[in-house]
Amino acid sequence: GAVVSQHPSWVICKSGTSVKIECRSLDFQATTMFWYRQFPKQSLMLMATSNEGSKATYEQGVEKDKFLINHASLTLSTLTVTSAHPEDSSFYICSAGSYGYTFGSGTRLTVV
Amino acid sequence: QQQVKQSPQSLIVQKGGISIINCAYENTAFDYFPWYQQFPGKGPALLIAIRPDVSEKKEGRFTISFNKSAKQFSLHIMDSQPGDSATYFCAASRDNYGQNFVFGPGTRLSVLP
Numbered sequence: 001g002a003v004v005s006q007h008p009s010w011v012i013c014k015s016g017t018s019v020k021i022e023c024r025s026l027d028f029q030a031t032t033m034f035w036y037r038q039f040p041k042q043s044l045m046l047m048a049t050s051n052e053g054s055k056a057t058y059e060q061g062v063e064k065d066k067f068l069i070n071h072a073s074l075t076l077s078t079l080t081v082t083s084a085h086p087e088d089s090s091f092y093i094c095s096a097g098s099y100g101y102t103f104g105s106g107t108r109l110t111v112v
Numbered sequence: 113q114q115q116v117k118q119s120p121q122s123l124i125v126q127k128g129g130i131s132i133i134n135c136a137y138e139n140t141a142f143d144y145f146p147w148y149q150q151f152p153g154k155g156p157a158l159l160i161a162i163r164p165d166v167s168e169k170k171e172g173r174f175t176i177s178f179n180k181s182a183k184q185f186s187l188h189i190m191d192s193q194p195g196d197s198a199t200y201f202c203a204a205s206r207d208n209y210g211q212n213f214v215f216g217p218g219t220r221l222s223v224l225p
Contacts, residue, residue: 006155029145034212034213041218041220042158042217042218043201043215043216043217043218044201044213044215045215046213047193047213049212052134065216091153093155093156102158103148103156103157103158104155104157105154106153106154106155108153
């Protein structure tokens with residue numbers, strides 16, 4: 001149980017375009033999901049908390065207009081990187097469920 | 113106060129040896145402390161976790177030791193295997209449901225055959 005599916009696993013996009021990343025809880029309902037960002041050989045940094053049916057809560061320093069989060073259902077949260085630039089290239093990971101059980105497999109975003 | 117410190121940054125251990133990774137925190141409001149294992153290109157996977165009311169927890173070859181007064185906790189991997197080679201993160205939860213985590217900077221473990 002407690003499976004989180006993240007899609008796509010990797011994506012390459014051109015600078016200036018937008019990219020959507022999906023995070024799904026497959027066998028449980030998640031009123032809250034979390035989005036993390038991880039640079040190479042670095043730790044995970046929390047970007048935002050996604051709340052079903054309401055606005056996401058962003059961590060200090062994270063641009064809410066650049067990283068759009070939508071949590072329209074109890075099983076799906078999406079992160080859209082808008083007008084992506086090379087500095088947005090990173091590994092994005094979502095998590096859901098209590099007590100740290102489940103992280104998604106991550107999405108490697110490369111902006112060229 | 114929201115930081116979790118972790119050491120060493122990297123660790124090399126011979127097969128069969130004991131791997132020890134240490135973490136420290138400042139915020140006494142943290143109440144759930146998990147350890148994660150991450151392989152390259154993958155999301156972190158929960159290994160073992162502990163709450164502050166317990167001083168030690170063991171699951172198979174993995175043991176967490178917790179020192180509440182010192183605000184420190186450590187991961188011991190007994191009989192380390194090459195398949196244990198990965199990056200390990202300690203973390204601390206800052207909410208009541210073990211969801212919202214602050215992560216340590218990570219330790220890259222290499223177990224030599």
